[in-house]
Amino acid sequence: MGHGISSEAVLERIRRWVEIESPTDDTDGVNRMADEAASQLTSAGAAIERLPGRDGLGDLLIGRIPGELEGPGILVLGHLDTVHPVGTISEQLPWRRDGDRVYGPGIYDMKGGNALAVHALAVLADAQRRPRLPVTVMFVPDEEIGSPTSRPVIETEAVAHKYVLVPEPSGEGGKFTTARYGIARYLVRTRGRPAHAGANHQLGRSAIREMAHQILAIESMTDYGRGITLNVGNIRGGTHENVVPISCEAKILALVPDQAAETEVRERLLALKSVDPDVALEVVPGLFRPPFEMSAEITRLYEHARGLAQEIGFDPKHRAAGGGSDGNFTGALGVTTLDGIGVVGDGHHTFEEHILASKLEERARLWLRLLETLE
Numbered sequence: 595m596g597h598g599i600s601s602e603a604v605l606e607r608i609r610r611w612v613e614i615e616s617p618t619d620d621t622d623g624v625n626r627m628a629d630e631a632a633s634q635l636t637s638a639g640a641a642i643e644r645l646p647g648r649d650g651l652g653d654l655l656i657g658r659i660p661g662e663l664e665g666p667g668i669l670v671l672g673h674l675d676t677v678h679p680v681g682t683i684s685e686q687l688p689w690r691r692d693g694d695r696v697y698g699p700g701i702y703d704m705k706g707g708n709a710l711a712v713h714a715l716a717v718l719a720d721a722q723r724r725p726r727l728p729v730t731v732m733f734v735p736d737e738e739i740g741s742p743t744s745r746p747v748i749e750t751e752a753v754a755h756k757y758v759l760v761p762e763p764s765g766e767g768g769k770f771t772t773a774r775y776g777i778a779r780y781l782v783r784t785r786g787r788p789a790h791a792g793a794n795h796q797l798g799r800s801a802i803r804e805m806a807h808q809i810l811a812i813e814s815m816t817d818y819g820r821g822i823t824l825n826v827g828n829i830r831g832g833t834h835e836n837v838v839p840i841s842c843e844a845k846i847l848a849l850v851p852d853q854a855a856e857t858e859v860r861e862r863l864l865a866l867k868s869v870d871p872d873v874a875l876e877v878v879p880g881l882f883r884p885p886f887e888m889s890a891e892i893t894r895l896y897e898h899a900r901g902l903a904q905e906i907g908f909d910p911k912h913r914a915a916g917g918g919s920d921g922n923f924t925g926a927l928g929v930t931t932l933d934g935i936g937v938v939g940d941g942h943h944t945f946e947e948h949i950l951a952s953k954l955e956e957r958a959r960l961w962l963r964l965l966e967t968l969e
């Protein structure tokens with residue numbers, strides 16, 4: 595099969611990704627997606643390594659392609675999983691084209707971007723050519739839940755590479771992502787003292803009442819001006835309305851623009867004290883994606899990519915993205931990371947998820963030029 599770089603050729607490849615449903619918790623689906631990705635990478639000249647899934651999650655796939663030069667090379671970092679449950683493609687979000695928009699589960703986040711990167715590699719292979727630098731393509735199974743099993747592998751590979759290119763969805767209007775906020779999760783628990791709510795209410799110590807104080811304190815740490823938000827997104831507590839509640843827990847998501855803000859928020863959360871001294875309070879840090887900031891090296895890489903894009907005929911701006919990706923891990927380690935260079939579209943994590951077909955060719959050409967020129 596030939597691999598022209600037209601939008602239609604790229605779209606045909608994207609369809610093979612989207613038609614395999616692969617929500618994170620469906621190990622079989624994620625592994626079928628890995629099978630397809632492995633076969634596409636093999637056709638593009640890659641040697642495949644496959645790490646068996648852990649903790650009930652899917653496999654992690656690595657494809658390595660030699661370059662014209664010796665490494666350290668380029669790590670292309672994507673995820674196989676989506677947030678859409680199996681059946682979405684036959685009900686709420688079928689593959690369909692409506693004018694320039696093409697819809698499907700995971701098409702924007704981030705199967706379209708993965709397919710773009712593989713397509714550019716396949717075009718090079720068809721022409722019996724190699725990328726300038728060696729390329730490692732890594733597709734992970736668990737990004738949508740914070741990459742619990744992939745993070746150590748991502749970090750080990752990242753530091754062995756010169757650049758990381760992340761084909762996550764671009765920002766509005768096709769913007770590249772040159773910085774990402776950090777995302778920290780916390781669990782807050784309160785533990786009181788039970789009592790019959792009617793007979794002995796005064797003897798009880800309510801874990802829910804204490805949590806109510808803490809929720810207000812935590813939410814008040816939000817500072818939009820500084821780009822800091824704390825969201826108490828889920829609470830659970832108590833058993834029966836006739837019992838003073840003994841336990842309560844709340845899940846918090848904190849978004850921070852940089853490392854200093856992350857430290858500040860963490861210290862403030864860990865320093866929280868119970869208002870009622872008879873109620874125990876515990877704050878437990880959870881999964882964390884560290885922020886990455888636009889370093890001088892990232893600025894240079896962005897300017898290089900932008901120059902190539904201008905030669906092709908478009909002019910991508912850049913942004914600091916609020917949401918996280920695996921680029922957070924590599925950027926925070928100081929590895930030069932350009933993120934959000936996947937497809938143009940909108941509606942990720944919704945039933946309106948789509949990409950713009952007319953932007954595929956120029957983005958694929960950019961990937962090709964990056965592979966030809968980065969050294």
Ligand SMILES: [Zn+2]
Binds near residue numbers: 703704737762763
């Ligand atoms: Zn994504």
